[in-house]
Amino acid sequence: MPRPTPFHERLAKLNEAYAWKEWSGYYAACRYETNHIYEYTAFRRSAGLLDVSPLFKYEVRGPDAARFLAYVTVRDATKLKVDRVGYCCWCDERGKIIDDGTLTRLGDEHFLLTAAEPTWRWLSHLARGFDVKLDDVSDRIAVLALQGPKSRDVLKACVQGIDFETLTFFGSANGRLGAAPVRVSRTGYTGDLGYEIWCDNAHALPVFDAITEAGRAYALRVCGLDALDMTRVEAGFILLGVDYFSAPHCVRDERRSTPFEVGLGFTVQLGREPFMGSAALEAEKKAGPKWELVGLETDWEDLERLYDAYGLPPSLPGQASRVAVPVYLEGHRVGQATSHTWSPMLKRFISLATVRADVAKPGTELKVEHTVEYDRRAVKARVVQKPFYDPEHKRKP
Amino acid sequence: MTRKYDAIIVGAGHNGLVCAAYLAKAGKKVLVLERRHLVGGAAVSEQIFPGFTFSSCSYVVSLLRPKIIRDLELTKHGLHILPLETTFNPYLDGTYLLRGVDAASTRREISKFSKRDAEVAPLFSQAMAELSRLIKPIIDSPAPDLGSLKPSNLFELLRMGRILKDAGDDWVAANLKMMTMSAADFLSEWFESEKLIAPMAASGIIGTFLGVRSPGTAYVLLHHYMGEIDGSFRAWGLPKGGTGSISNAIAASARALGVEIRTEAPVKHVLIKNGEAKGVVLENGDELHAAAVVSGADPHRTFLNLVGEKELEPDFVTQIKRFRMRGSSGKVNLALDRLPSFKCLPGAGLHLQGDITVAPGIDYLERAYDDAKYGDFSKKPFMNIVLPSVTDPDVAPPGKHVMSVFVQYAPYHLKEGPDAWPSKREAFGDAVCDVIEELAPGFKSSILHRHVLTPWDLEKTYGLTEGNIFHGELSVEQLAFLRPAAGWARYRTPVKKLWMCAAGTHPGGGIMGTPGALCASMMLSEGAA
Known part of the structure; x- marks a missing residue:
């Protein structure tokens, strides 16, 4: 319950x-x-x-707090100033992502980390040898x-x-x-x-x-969360368990991702003391990721044509959808679209998708599965820049 | 003389701006000239009273074509449509009907008056949606020219014929009924409760000088449903920041495409030489030249003022003069200290978030029309009210509200003549406020400012001849290939290189943008600009 x-x-x-x-x-x-x-x-x-x-919320205190979090997460917490927040993720030894969250520096030796899944075990497992005190304040x-x-x-x-x-x-x-x-x-x-x-x-x-x-x-x-889900897709924000999966929970290795593959490459701060997954991430940064998380925008005219063939006007769920569907290029699957929403702000149907890196360039035309009257069809969609919606007032002082 | 512009557009109403943007998108050099200090025409937001933003005239959007929104990237340029989900009908006997919260509650609400109607309502909506879907291609393309044997026209007629044929006999019958019946009669074929029929029928008279029992008003109902056809993708709702924000978004898109827009640049007349438009002459005497001139004014203004009778065939002039403008509605914009509290449903709630229609009975509406028929404004008018500030806090100071009241009937031709309007303006405003006060006691004491627009004001300030909000009535005999005159329904005019792009052309009024877009596409396909 x-x-x-x-x-x-x-x-x-x-x-x-x-x-x-x-x-x-x-x-x-x-x-x-x-x-x-x-x-x-x-x-x-x-x-x-x-x-x-x-x-989930964890407080980390102690003389080694910054060094410890710099080791656990991909972000160099020692560089985070007091009263600043950093968005970050953390990985296993192979650089496969476990979870993402925000890290707030409350004081010199005091941090607050949020997580989507319980992270106590992982934090305490890595805390050995660091002078830190962990507190689950969830x-x-x-x-x-x-x-x-x-x-x-x-x-x-x-x-x-x-x-x-x-x-x-x-x-x-x-x-x-x-x-x-x-x-x-x-x-x-x-x-x-x-x-x-x-x-x-x-x-x-x-x-x-x-x-x-x-x-x-x-x-x-x-x-409520229905409205949140629409806005987070418009903002291009990924969700654990929907757009990517936590490495320890995956059975097949294909399901595991690196930060670069889910669009969190910008949080990875390399060129510092080794941290969890840093060697693998270093190597991947050089070679380039195999997959990329992109924004897709459905071609509305194509969608209208698809429905028109059935004598119907286009119909989409009024809520964001988390049903993953295949993404195709010339009939071959090149990835999957995992979150979708009609954007009332943009008057467009948008999706977050993980696609092969070679077809991830903005402007690339792909096809996404779309079901009309029980028939699984495909509709044209274009790779576009994320975020879909990015108002000026978000960052404005 | 050097030709500076490919096209000059007279009037920065939303259609003029749409036309300009599409022409510029095709690489044309376009100038838009606007008489007033701001763009938008009848789709403007104005701070008549400090801190309160009124959608002075047009106040909701339903028909703005999704393709235009996409083509002109209007969301990027600031267009955002806020939801307007419910319809609230307060009655004078203390009852009310609130539709649109969700399917089940709508059914329950209608059941208060008729259990049968409650179950018919969704079937009616479905039938209207189907009609709208079939009519959509007709609305989205130029009207065919019945008199022309050009292959392109024949093809269009054929296509339209096929739409009708594919639709089946039932649909043709339904459509014929829609085209000819009165809104009240048409709805009475579906529903039994007057409490439902009256407010629904009211959408059949908006902007016409007809009553709910006048033949032909059923068609206007369909226009209402057209906006809803696209389901959750529809453009039905309240424009954030007022309807002026739609015009501003189109203007921003047009400017980004290279269109030059000049405000406070009133055009005196179209410059015509040897039956061909060469440019325009401004009120200040400046002459501006262009390969084509496009009028965003209504047909009367365009031909009788900007062109002049002497440049036109007498028969054509007669047709234009017969094209009925006769405005029938007014607007009351109010700044409120607090939300109104309705006697039948006190306090705040979902019912204040949507559209509030005061149409408590068929007789009430018909009596309102009776006043108008004999040259008076309705003592007890039909009203369509919205409170945009409930969803859009930017249009009023924190905690305060704006109320927009569309009022019918307010005939342009008062029995004392249209110029009697200024002396009757406040009495008209009082009649409106009296009815609202009756429904929502205490309302009058919440009024901080009242801004009353009569048809006379709509003409003088906004340039709508006789205050007609649709640039000419949307009655069946003034639609499609008859809009604005037989033989001239395809944006061209008898004056060479002069075009029309506004609501006086197919498919008509409302913030739709289609006339502007279709005019541009006709001009481009004929190499006119």
């Missing part, structure tokens, strides 16, 4: 759709109304508030993501002690929400202007109330 998060008491009252799913052992709302489109719109056009407490810290162009206005109206004009993209700061101490980081999973608010479980409800109250004037909406 999933457990309620610290915000559940409020969320349960709001969830008119009664639509929940299990996320890392917690109840997580899919949507609050039967149609999630207004929640999506809030993320993109006002402010959407999402409970992300089920994330069940003790409640987290809200407030995302959307109005998110800053909402937080300015309710958070004390943080100068939001100087809190830059991937910055983090301590503040207060009434009596509750909070940490606010300018991060998120929607690819929009957005923040994550971290607090002790004990303060969860007052924090939630203060934010929703301040949000009233800015069309804030409490949002």
